[in-house]
Amino acid sequence: MYRIGELAQLCEVRTDTLRFYEKHGLLSPSSRTDSGYRIYTEADAERLRFILRAKAVGFTLAEIAELLSIELDKSNWACADVKGLVDDKLANVEAKIAELNHFQLSLQRLSQACCGGPESAEHCSILEALESSTENIRCENHSHTHDDAQFTKTCQDKSAVKNTQEK
Amino acid sequence: MYRIGELAQLCEVRTDTLRFYEKHGLLSPSSRTDSGYRIYTEADAERLRFILRAKAVGFTLAEIAELLSIELDKSNWACADVKGLVDDKLANVEAKIAELNHFQLSLQRLSQACCGGPESAEHCSILEALESSTENIRCENHSHTHDDAQFTKTCQDKSAVKNTQEK
DNA sequence: CTTGACCTTGGATACAACTCCAAGGTTTAT
DNA sequence: ATAAACCTTGGAGTTGTATCCAAGGTCAAG
Numbered sequence: 001m002y003r004i005g006e007l008a009q010l011c012e013v014r015t016d017t018l019r020f021y022e023k024h025g026l027l028s029p030s031s032r033t034d035s036g037y038r039i040y041t042e043a044d045a046e047r048l049r050f051i052l053r054a055k056a057v058g059f060t061l062a063e064i065a066e067l068l069s070i071e072l073d074k075s076n077w078a079c080a081d082v083k084g085l086v087d088d089k090l091a092n093v094e095a096k097i098a099e100l101n102h103f104q105l106s107l108q109r110l111s112q113a114c115c116g117g118p119e120s121a122e123h124c125s126i127l128e129a130l131e132s133s134t135e136n137i138r139c140e141n142h143s144h145t146h147d148d149a150q151f152t153k154t155c156q157d158k159s160a161v162k163n164t165q166e167k
Numbered sequence: 168m169y170r171i172g173e174l175a176q177l178c179e180v181r182t183d184t185l186r187f188y189e190k191h192g193l194l195s196p197s198s199r200t201d202s203g204y205r206i207y208t209e210a211d212a213e214r215l216r217f218i219l220r221a222k223a224v225g226f227t228l229a230e231i232a233e234l235l236s237i238e239l240d241k242s243n244w245a246c247a248d249v250k251g252l253v254d255d256k257l258a259n260v261e262a263k264i265a266e267l268n269h270f271q272l273s274l275q276r277l278s279q280a281c282c283g284g285p286e287s288a289e290h291c292s293i294l295e296a297l298e299s300s301t302e303n304i305r306c307e308n309h310s311h312t313h314d315d316a317q318f319t320k321t322c323q324d325k326s327a328v329k330n331t332q333e334k
Numbered sequence: 335c336t337t338g339a340c341c342t343t344g345g346a347t348a349c350a351a352c353t354c355c356a357a358g359g360t361t362t363a364t
Numbered sequence: 365a366t367a368a369a370c371c372t373t374g375g376a377g378t379t380g381t382a383t384c385c386a387a388g389g390t391c392a393a394g
Contacts, residue, residue, distance in 0.1 A: 005370065015371085016353055024351095035360055037371055046298070053297050057277065058270030061351070067297065074289045082293045083283035090274040093267050100264045103225030107257040110224065116250035122241045126249045130220050130234065131213070172340065182341085183383055191381095202390055204341055227380070 002040045004029075011048050018048075026051055026065055058093055169207045171196075178215050185215075193218055193232055225260055 008015045018038075021027040027047055029038035040048075050071065054064045066085060070077045113125035121127060175182045185205075188194040194214055196205035207215075217238065221231045233252060237244045280292035288294060 003371080014353075017351085019373095020352060033360095033371095035371080036373095037360080050297050053300075057273040058267070067294075070288060071294055071298075074291070074294065075287050077288040078285045079281050079288050079291045079293075080283050080285055082288050082291050083278060083281040086274055086278045086281070086293055090271065090278060093270045093274060097264060097267045097271060100225070100260055100267065103260045104257065104264060106224040107253055107260060111250060111253045111257060114246050114250040114253070116247050118245045118247055120242050121237060121244040121246050121249050124241070124246045124249050126246075126253055127234075127238055127241065130217050131238075133220075170341075181383075184381085186343095187382060200341095200390095202341080203343095204390080229380085 002045065004038045004040070007040045007045060007048065010045065011052060013048075013052070021048075021051065021061075024061060024065070026061060026068065057089075059089060063089065169212065171205045171207070174207045174212060174215065177212065178219060180215075180219070188215075188218065188228075191228060191232070193228060193235065224256075226256060230256065 002010065004015045004018055008018055018027065022029070022038075027044065030041045030044055031039045033039060047068070050068070051064055054067055055061075059067065063085065067082075070082060070085075110126045110129055113129065115125075169177065171182045171185055175185055185194065189196070189205075194211065197208045197211055198206045200206060214235070217235070218231055221234055222228075226234065230252065234249075237249060237252075277293045277296055280296065282292075
């Protein structure tokens with residue numbers, strides 16, 4: 001039997017988070033004291049751990065609510081249903097990874113093209129790329145032309161410019 | 168010279184988005200008609216394209232605002248400043264990728280452990296993993312024990328259960 | 335001169351997952 | 365008996381990126 005603060009400490013969440021989960025139907029205390037304090041049982045704690053584990057593999061709270069409803073009524077669901085949720089999530093995660101990989105590649109190319117020195121940014125390859133090239137930033141049309149000339153070219157005036165930079 | 172709807176169509180954004188960018192200091196029309204209509208010049212369109220390209224490589228609008236302020240005053244900034252922004256973003260993106268890769272791995276393991284068949288979910292490996300294992304879901308403590316016995320085990324009752332599944 | 339397409343503004347709504355706050359009640363320790 | 369630490373509720377705020385709406389003004393065509 002835990003009071004809200006105890007359960008929170010045990011599972012390393014905030015009390016606010018527990019109330020938030022309650023409001024959203026994920027976890028309600030099994031009972032209340034006469035004065036209205038929430039009382040959580042060990043089973044409640046287990047349910048919370050289930051939620052946290054599901055969060056740890058990337059499920060949103062809405063998805064976790066679905067998992068919990070299956071969990072409470074397992075015999076009326078098939079493995080296929082559960083696996084479906086996991087596979088949908090997996091596809092979802094993989095799509096996000098693909099997008100981020102695209103960002104990563106573009107950023108790497110931009111970074112490599114820039115000397116990164118104390119020279120004036122007037123001829124900075126990064127800014128130039130953002131000013132004009134779309135194809136070379138988004139690598140969506142895989143043209144395979146290997147024309148990364150634009151990206152290996154660095155800042156033109158490496159010769160001292162001695163600009164005072166105020167940031 | 169474009170009216171808001173024309174520029175929006177040209178760059179494939181909503182007019183609302185252009186007003187939103189204006190409200191947030193990213194892009195203001197160069198002038199207005201007597202009746203108050205926004206008038207965008209070709210330079211404004213270029214600035215919008217800069218914004219959209221920066222978005223395409225993963226920058227947030229706040230970061231883009233920073234890039235734009237450099238863009239407008241290039242000579243007072245160094246390549247190092249620009250490259251710094253890109254490299255910070257890159258680190259940021261890579262951290263997100265790492266997190267998602269972790270999700271992906273966990274989800275793959277869960278998926279592989281489950282038969283995915285029409286059997287009752289009463290002994291579903293996925294639910295069991297969420298009920299009890301934390302270490303096997305989060306692969307944070309790289310124990311390298313290769314104990315994926317828990318993950319290769321599939322649903323126990325492949326023998327017909329014939330549960331009617333209502334979803 | 336009316337219809338429809340366009341434009342204006344300010345403000346509301348949406349999503350996710352909290353986090354914080356104020357005003358007040360309860361429990362525990364001294 | 366009183367202070368500290370806990371708890372309650374309802375509601376507002378956060379971050380990011382828009383999207384939608386209502387009430388009204390403008391413009392071109394027929």
